[in-house]
Amino acid sequence: SRACTTPNCNVEQRANNIWLIGRNTASNEASSHTIDFTTGSPIVSVKANAMDFYESTSVVSDENGNILMYSDGVKIYDANHTLMAGAPPSLKGPGSSYYGSTQGSLSVGTAKNPDIINFFTTASSDGDNNGLRVHTIDLSKPGNGTVDNLLGEVVSYDSLLMQNTNEMLTAYGTCNSDSTWVISHEKGSSNFIVIFSCFFIFSRFFLFIL
Secondary structure, three states, X not given: OEEEOOOOHHHHHHHOOEEEEOEOOOOOHHHOEEEEOOOOOOEEEEOOOOXXXXXXXXXXXXOOOOEEEEEOOOOEEEOOOOEOEOOXXXXXXXXXXXXXXXXXXXXXXXXXXXXXXXXXXXXOOOOOOOOEEEEEEEOOOOOOOEOOEOOOEEEEEEEEEEOOEEEEEEEEEXXXXXXXXXXXXXXXXXXXXXEEEEEOOOEEEEEEEO
């Protein structure tokens, strides 16, 4: 999933046209699908991607619908379907592709600097208690590409926001704003966790428990 604030809502709608779902393994390759909403009606095709996961995914595309990065909450991939430069072999999100998190990956961009993506992950209820974490991607860096073919780099990862959280994660933002509310849930309680994500010169996060 992706929650991105841009100066133009129509552009943002086009950037959300491509969805990646399913797994890409020797035994499950046929279940790896691309859903393309560019023409209005969804077009489903079998198109392998690098993810080996069956629950949460997040895709970031440009205004033309070209994929820039995607993740299953465990690994971060660039547009060439390779592990993004600067990314660890596995994030401390759900923990592994075996332990799924229903809403374990969420990408949040900003209007002032759309190249900066704050990527949030939640832990799996069945896996390690890795908590709610944020990882930052800079799509203006060459990464595994070149200065003429930018593929982005992970500039920070696994920053812990709160330890005791469950698998739920969503966000709310508006056009022309660099502020986004990221909402999760405290594990074993009825408390909501609200992250106020804002961008000035760099990203800042303010956490509230409600």
